[in-house]
Structure formats: C-alpha cells, structure tokens
C-alpha cells in the first residue's frame with residue numbers, strides 16, 4: 001500500500017507520551033489560515049507502507065525505553081482513513097503505542113476500527129463558535145462535537161489541544177466559550193500557542209501566509225490564559 005504523507009519526524013516530544021515518531025499525512029479538509037503545515041495542501045509524496053514501517057521500527061528501542069510510540073498526524077489523517085487504519089494496524093502489530101492527532105472535523109469516521117487501534121486521541125478544539133469555525137477554518141463544529149461525544153461515550157483516552165491564535169480565539173469571549181465547552185468533557189488540555197515557524201514553508205510553496213505579520217503571544221499572555229483554564233478546573237495534560 002502507498003501512503004500519502006509529507007513528513008516523518010523522529011524524536012518528537014509533545015505529540016503523546018515519551019519519545020515518538022510522528023507521521024504526517026497529506027490533505028486536510030480544513031483551511032486554518034495559521035496552519036504551520038501548508039505542505040498538506042499541495043506538496044505530498046507517496047511512500048510505501050514497507051518503507052514507512054522500516055523508518056518507524058528504526059526507533060523502537062527509544063519508544064520502549066521512554067514509553068513512547070508513534071503519532072499519526074497531518075494534515076488530517078482521518079481524511080485518509082483507510083491508509084491511516086492500515087498504518088495503525090501495522091504499528092500495533094509491533095506492540096507500539098499509537099496516538100492519532102486529529103481535528104475531528106471529518107464526518108462519521110470508522111471508529112469501530114479506529115478505537116481498538118488507537119491508544120490516545122489528540123483532538124483539536126479551535127473555537128466554540130460554529131460560525132467562526134466555518135468562516136475561518138471551513139469546517140462544521142457540530143461534526144467535531146459529534147465525534148468527540150462518541151469518543152467520550154466509548155471511554156476513549158483523549159487529550160484536547162487548543163491552538164491559541166491571536167485575533168481568532170484569544171479574546172475573552174472566545175476563551176470563555178472554549179473553556180465552557182471543554183468543561184463538559186473529562187479530558188486534560190494542552191494549549192498550543194501560535195508560532196510563525198511555518199512561514200518559510202509558505203514562501204517555498206509560493207503561498208501567501210495570512211499570519212506573516214501576527215506577533216506570537218508573550219509568555220505572560222500564555223500564562224494568563226493557562227491560569228483561566230486552571231481556574232475553571234481544567235487539567236493540563238501531562239504531555
């Protein structure tokens with residue numbers, strides 16, 4: 001089987017527990033203007049499953065020692081569901097911990113096959129405002145919530161990830177909305193402050209980067225936002 005991916009990154013931390021290798025699948029149904037992986041919109045390559053597994057198994061000793069594993073990310077891996085499931089099966093067959101990093105913005109994923117193969121879901125909550133999600137990212141918030149509710153019903157292990165994007169979701173009203181949405185779920189949260197590390201990729205790809213002039217949040221601003229989450233009783237994820 002050929003996999004449509006744009007990167008395999010070794011020795012990642014923060015994409016799940018321990019030391020991990022992250023596989024980035026191409027294509028995404030969303031178009032977040034701050035996206036730091038614009039390659040997923042255009043410039044993907046294919047690699048055989050054998051080649052990908054060879055790379056992933058290369059680091060098995062590090063996964064075992066650090067209680068790490070493999071994270072499948074993107075783009076949006078659920079937009080390439082069959083390939084994603086096939087890769088999860090292969091990784092699991094070697095006894096390796098699996099994490100799936102997803103926007104959950106894909107209708108009706110095949111959770112009956114995904115759930116038994118996925119140890120941890122890393123799920124994005126970008127906003128609690130359906131209109132903003134549709135207008136800015138091009139997705140349906142209800143799809144995300146339907147999927148998250150299903151995972152919750154099934155007792156999946158989930159970490160919610162909130163990208164902090166100046167001008168989109170860091171004003172008081174947006175944060176209050178996100179916090180009250182997240183409080184309905186039993187999951188810990190990781191905040192992902194906006195950065196411009198993807199700007200060089202936009203240049204290389206000849207694409208316009210809408211956030212080229214947006215300043216990252218200061219450490220103080222990030223800490224203030226973290227405090228709001230903590231004050232609401234929301235746990236910080238340990239990864």
Ligand code: SF4
Nearest residue numbers: 028030032035075103
């Ligand atoms: S969901 Fe992630 S990969 Fe897709 S456009 Fe948004 S930031 Fe980029």
